Structures are given as C-alpha cells and as structure tokens.
Amino acid sequence: RVKRQTLGMEAGEILDLVRQREAMLRGLKEGVIAFDAQGKVVLMSDSAHQLLDIPRGSAGRSVRDLGLDDRLQSVLTSGTTESDQLVLVGDRLLVLNTVLIESKGRTIGSVTTFRDRTExxxxxxxxxxxxxxxxxxxxxxxxxxxxxxxxxxxxxxxxxxxxxxxxxxxxxxxxxxxxxxxxxxxxxxxxxxxxxxxxxxxxxxxxxxxxxxxxxxxxxxxxxxxxxxxxxxxxxxxxxxxxxxxxxxxxxxxxxxxxxxxxxxxxxxxxxxxxxxxxxxxxxxxxxxxxxxxxxxxxxxxxxxxxxxxxxxxxxxxxxxxxxxxxxxxxxxxxxxxxxx
Known part of the structure; x- marks a missing residue:
C-alpha cells in the first residue's frame, strides 16, 4: 500500500525528489504558488514571495490571510484553469496562469505560476x-x-x-x-x-x-x-x-x-x-x-x-x-x- 502511494519510489528516491523540487523552486525566476483543495498554501517559491510581497513561512495559511487584494484573490481562488490573467500587484504588472490538480475525478488543489510583465x-x-x-x-x-x-x-x-x-x-x-x-x-x-x-x-x-x-x-x-x-x-x-x-x-x-x-x-x-x-x-x-x-x-x-x-x-x-x-x-x-x- 505504501509503495502504491509513493508511486513505487524508495525513501532515498523520495528524498532526492524533494531536494530537486526545492532547488527548482529556488532557481525559478517565475513565481510559483500551490494551494490545496481548501485554499491553503502548500508551497511557494522564493520569487513568489518577492513578487507578491508575502513574508516567508506562509505554508498552511489560507489565501484570504495573505493580505492580497480582491482581484488577486479572485484569480488565485477561481477554481478554474486560467491563462494569462493580468493583475496589478503594487507597482508590478503580473501575468498569472493557473492549472487545477485532479485525482480520481476530483480537484485536490491548484498551481499558479506568474511572471513580471512590468518592464x-x-x-x-x-x-x-x-x-x-x-x-x-x-x-x-x-x-x-x-x-x-x-x-x-x-x-x-x-x-x-x-x-x-x-x-x-x-x-x-x-x-x-x-x-x-x-x-x-x-x-x-x-x-x-x-x-x-x-x-x-x-x-x-x-x-x-x-x-x-x-x-x-x-x-x-x-x-x-x-x-x-x-x-x-x-x-x-x-x-x-x-x-x-x-x-x-x-x-x-x-x-x-x-x-x-x-x-x-x-x-x-x-x-x-x-x-x-x-x-x-x-x-x-x-x-x-x-x-x-x-x-x-x-x-x-x-x-x-x-x-x-x-x-x-x-x-x-x-x-x-x-x-x-x-x-x-x-x-x-x-x-x-x-x-x-
């Protein structure tokens, strides 16, 4: 049962995967933020913290507790797959793309990526x-x-x-x-x-x-x-x-x-x-x-x-x-x- 839930990976392989994910998130210039089905933060890249001006340590917090404006909250919690949504955040113009994560026919979360389009x-x-x-x-x-x-x-x-x-x-x-x-x-x-x-x-x-x-x-x-x-x-x-x-x-x-x-x-x-x-x-x-x-x-x-x-x-x-x-x-x-x- 554990093998099935871990997609057949051994403990060492899972650890390597986690390390690779962390390195990838640190290296991305684009912001990445993931939510679970209840709208709570699962992970957030370094660039996401900078672009959205959100302090680190936000994992587990609801999107409504992050201090974001209504337009940005609406895009992040739309519950649909959205492409190239323009949002003003402070003095930055960001382009957001949201993809829903599904398992066994139900939505279990979402991942939103965004890039700075100000320049x-x-x-x-x-x-x-x-x-x-x-x-x-x-x-x-x-x-x-x-x-x-x-x-x-x-x-x-x-x-x-x-x-x-x-x-x-x-x-x-x-x-x-x-x-x-x-x-x-x-x-x-x-x-x-x-x-x-x-x-x-x-x-x-x-x-x-x-x-x-x-x-x-x-x-x-x-x-x-x-x-x-x-x-x-x-x-x-x-x-x-x-x-x-x-x-x-x-x-x-x-x-x-x-x-x-x-x-x-x-x-x-x-x-x-x-x-x-x-x-x-x-x-x-x-x-x-x-x-x-x-x-x-x-x-x-x-x-x-x-x-x-x-x-x-x-x-x-x-x-x-x-x-x-x-x-x-x-x-x-x-x-x-x-x-x-």
Whole structure:
C-alpha cells in the first residue's frame, strides 16, 4: 500500500525528489504558488514571495490571510484553469496562469505560476507610441498621393499660381500643428506623443485640441516615461469614447499639460457618453472597462495611470463639467518630479 502511494519510489528516491523540487523552486525566476483543495498554501517559491510581497513561512495559511487584494484573490481562488490573467500587484504588472490538480475525478488543489510583465509593459508603451506615429505616417502617405496628383493636374493645366498657393497652404497646415505643440511643450518625448496622437485621432475624424494653458518644460527622463504612460492612456480612452458619437461636435477631445513647480498636471476632457457616477471609482480598477469586465489585456489603461500617478506621489480623478451644452468627462492626473514625492 505504501509503495502504491509513493508511486513505487524508495525513501532515498523520495528524498532526492524533494531536494530537486526545492532547488527548482529556488532557481525559478517565475513565481510559483500551490494551494490545496481548501485554499491553503502548500508551497511557494522564493520569487513568489518577492513578487507578491508575502513574508516567508506562509505554508498552511489560507489565501484570504495573505493580505492580497480582491482581484488577486479572485484569480488565485477561481477554481478554474486560467491563462494569462493580468493583475496589478503594487507597482508590478503580473501575468498569472493557473492549472487545477485532479485525482480520481476530483480537484485536490491548484498551481499558479506568474511572471513580471512590468518592464515588458514599458516597452509596449514605447512601441505603442511608435505604432501610432507609423499609422499616422501611413495615412499621410495616402493623403500626400492625392495632393501630388492635384499638384500634377494644376501644372498640366498651367495654373502655376494655384500650385504655389496650394503648396503654401499645405505647408502652413502641417507646420501649424507641430508649431502649436512644440511652442507649448518643450519636452521632446511628450511633444512627439501629442503630435502623433493628434494625427492618429484625425484619421478617425476625432479632433484633439491642445488647451491654451498648456505649458511644459523639459522633464527628467524617468518622469517623461511616466508622463507618456499617463497622457497616452488618457488620450486613447477619450478618443475611443467620442469615436462613435454621431454628432461631429461631440467627437472632440481637449488636452492640457501643465508643469507647476515639481508637479505636472494632465487634464483630458472628452464629449463622449460619460461615466455613470457609480462607476467613477470602478473605472480605475484593473480589468474593468466601460464595456464590462475584461481579461484579455483591455481595461488596464486607467489602472496603470492611477498606479503611475500614485507612485509619483500624485493621483488621478474623474469628474464632469457642463459647457457648450455638452456634459464633458474630465480626467485630472498629477505626477510629482521624484518617485513617492
């Protein structure tokens, strides 16, 4: 009977297996945590302790006694096999995969592995800026083709004065957008992002206006990266919100970026359908979006904005204001120059 329960292994083989398991758990960069059928910790790797900020000696404790937030507890105790679940833990973005352990047709526990995707998310943010710029350039290529055909036609008709006026008008229009942004925003990375977002939104017939009170000097590179995260996510959400509005006057987004002392204030207003009062706190929850609960990577933009702002000693809020017979949704974010200021 003992042989059957130990899968035919001798005592020495079992000891070697335990040692190998301990060595493997210490060497894994990914976090590993296993629970029994009652939701108590069976084992936890060193990386799991670090990533979840759980003190050692947690074996035998219930998942509800580990001090984890509701979202993480929900994923760990879902009772189903889950793949690539995104969860914010502190200032880390983790990807969790859960596998159920079954014996004789019943579930006797589960094993969850997770890896840190924070750095990858930062790279994705930078790539998103590049993709936005690329998409805008691709759209401009088609636009330039039409403009070149117009110029060619005017030349063939001998309308040389019209050609000069047409080219000057195009040059002025392009230069005006860049000049408006760079005059108000000296930080190169932020200015490039704003120009790209204005161009990308225009392709979807959405107008992004830069507020008159916008003024930003060059900022620290790390603050600049966080600022790109905040501005990019807030503008993208606002553009998505107004993109389906039937009235042209409602397809409008207003952006304000102001440097005040050691703080940077970002305000994004949109004329979209708005957010119900009962959901104004929930929109900053991870995995939640106006279209419902999400597990495919969507619904994390505002959670990342709040995380970034709070890490910078600030915060983000949502409110409304009435102007021009429109109820505007207003997101206001504050970041300080210096983490945890």
């Amino acid at each position: 990858l998310r930062s790279v994705e943010e930078e790539l998103d800026v590049t993709k936005t710029s690329t998409d805008a350039l691709r759209a401009h290529i088609h636009e330039f083709d039409n403009q070149l055909h117009t110029i060619s036609g005017l030349i063939q008709l001998g309308e040389y004065d019209e050609v000069v006026g047409y080219v000057e008008g195009l040059t002025m229009e392009r230069a005006q957008v860049s000049a408006t942004v760079t005059e108000k925003i000296a930080d190169v990375g932020t200015a490039a992002l704003v120009i790209a977002k204005i161009g990308a939104a225009a392709q979807g017939l959405v107008t992004v206006e830069l507020a008159a009170d916008t003024h930003l000097e060059t900022v620290d590179r790390r603050l600049g990266r966080d600022l790109v995260t905040v501005v990019g996510n807030l503008v993208d959400n606002a553009v998505d919100a107004v993109g389906e509005m039937p009235e042209a006057a409602r397809r409008k987004v207003r952006l304000s970026i102001r440097g005040r002392g050691t703080a940077v204030e970002v305000r994004v207003e949109d004329a979209g359908p708005g957010i119900a009062p009962e959901n104004r706190d929930r929109v900053f929850g991870q995995g939640w979006s106006t279209k419902g609960q999400s597990s495919d990577g969507h619904g994390f933009g505002l959670a990342l904005v709040r995380l970034t702002c709070r890490r910078r000693g600030g915060d983000v809020t949502v409110s409304t204001r009435s102007a021009e017979d429109i109820e505007w949704t207003v997101f206001s974010a504050v970041l300080h120059d210096g983490e945890g200021a």
